[in-house]
Amino acid sequence: MLSRRDVIIAACALGSLTVRPGRAHATPEFLEKAIQDITKGAPVKDGKVRLTIPALAENGQSVYTTVAVESPMTKADHVRAIHILSEKNPIAHLLSWHLGPRAGIAKVSTNIRLAASQQVTALAEMSDGTFWRDRRDIVVTVAACIDGG
Amino acid sequence: MKDLVKSLALIPILALPPSSASADPLPSGTTFQSTAIRAQQADEGANPGMLWVEAGAKLWGRTEGSAGKSCAACHGPAEQSMKGVAFRYPAVEPTTGHLLNLETRINLCRTKNQKAAPLAYESGELLGLAAFAARQSLGLPIGVRIDGAAAPFYEQGKAFFYRRRGQLNLSCAQCHVDNAGRKLRADTISHGLGNGYPTYRLEWQTVGSLHRRFRACLFGVRAVQYDFGAPDYLDLELYLASRAEGIAIETPAIRP
């Protein structure tokens, strides 16, 4: 039978492998700048956007992410783009989706990488030039047994 | 140092009560995964492992080797000929008496029948063919032979499973029997059944074989890693398949 001590030794040994040399991370200031670069200073309102991510990700290498935006998706009134932003990844602006009335509905999914537990932002850019967002917290862990090949 | 010990004590591991042992059949590792991972695994359009299955389907029809044959030239459509094959493997090849898994069986076919060079064990091509062949048994229950010619391989595999090894001095069974269903970090320790291999692992960011998983486990306990396709791993694969008796094949599964 495995004793508690064995397990702590194992966890300690496994844990030490996940340490990586330090590197620059996006800070909330970087995140703010990335948002500014997209909005060119236009105000960002909460609402209309729904970001769906798990509350806990077993592995930050791939986090299932869906963004849906309330919009009639007509020529006159549609979502132009959706951006996903991170406050703790090396790069704040993870991706952009470009949509239009031909999309029918503004709902897109992909898998993103997250370097740490953090708040993720989804930012939608509407055809009238307004910006809307949703933000979700996520806890990112690492797999228990990492690969030695 | 004191602080380090304190903080280690806070690591939430093995926090759940022990699961009831020897329920039959054992639950697939998929049942321990998050909703997001299970949903992606079940959706062919979202499961990245399907990229390897599709590649395998292409390779199935491709002529290889000096015999000028494709897999399909002998076996016909895999949807028929490979259905119900994967769940019998590993199995003893009667002419040589060797224990073969899907990967080594495919390579035997290449060298013997196609007169082609064997594919490298962890190559995309071999993983693709193995995943494609196994996929044809999706949902069918595993049932390997462990009697007759397979008996000695089974006994060796079982011995491997229960033998302590490595600097951490842990056996497979100490995690995957004694503590299956309990937490190791954010993962739930599985029963170690292998019914979803080749599997797409998020840590690998690619599809990998069960032997790659064995190597990762042995690395984790600081034990000697054997080569892909090593006899010790084939024996262990047979023992795991015997433990997985009655569990559906889920290739390609997704794991963190």
Added chain:
Amino acid sequence: MDISPARISVPTEAKKGDIIAIKTLFRHPMETGYRVDRYGKPIPRRIVKRFSVTYAGDVVFAMDFTQGVAANPFIAFHAVAVETGEIVFVWEDDQGKIVTERRTLTVAR
């Protein structure tokens, strides 16, 4: 391995005005440029830069990537069925590798 790098789930038929769901998978390492190999040598960045979908004369969906997108990228999105025609999917990575896939959608009035 370069064999069938893309997998596309898209209906073959739809009625005019239907919103169809499209899912794509693309085999690509999405190498971040942050990792080192076993000898400590940096592994150069290699990522998909852009994915675009053209149908009935227009780009109906596009995506700009960074290394913040997971390996073997999966994308699910939608499009309105307007007319019978080809839907053209293009992935382009930062080494200039381009993969193009086409699917025909038949639209009934």
